[in-house]
Amino acid sequence: MQNKSLQQFYNDYAAWLDAGAPEDDKQFTRGEGLCSQAMKRPYRVPLNEIKKQFVEAGLDSLYPFGGVPQFDIDLENRAMHTNPLRVQWVKDHANNQ
Secondary structure (H helix, E strand, C coil): CCCHHHHHHHHHHHHHHHCCCCCCCCCCCCCCCHHHHHCCCCCCCCHHHHHHHHHHCCCCCCCCCCHHHHHHHHHHCCCHHHCHHHHHHHHHHCCCC
16 A cells, blocks of 8 residues: 555656646656656655655666666656656556556
8 A cells, every 4th residue: 555645646647648748747747757756746755655665566766667777868868758667667556547
């Protein structure tokens, strides 16, 4: 069971992805990973909450979706939202799908 804020974050992020990850969105951006976006308003998810989920799933707590090289590529290209591992993680943890 994840906390309500984290659940809402996953639900909203999944909806943003389903809407095509619009660049003009006020809440989400293509150039940031899940952790940094989950810690912002209105969610304010503690970083340790999401990292704990990664570790429990056997993933790296800092770079769970392909390691540092993939993170850097996604960041440089503002393509965090297209990483299939990240997308699947969100879809698996959202309850609005």
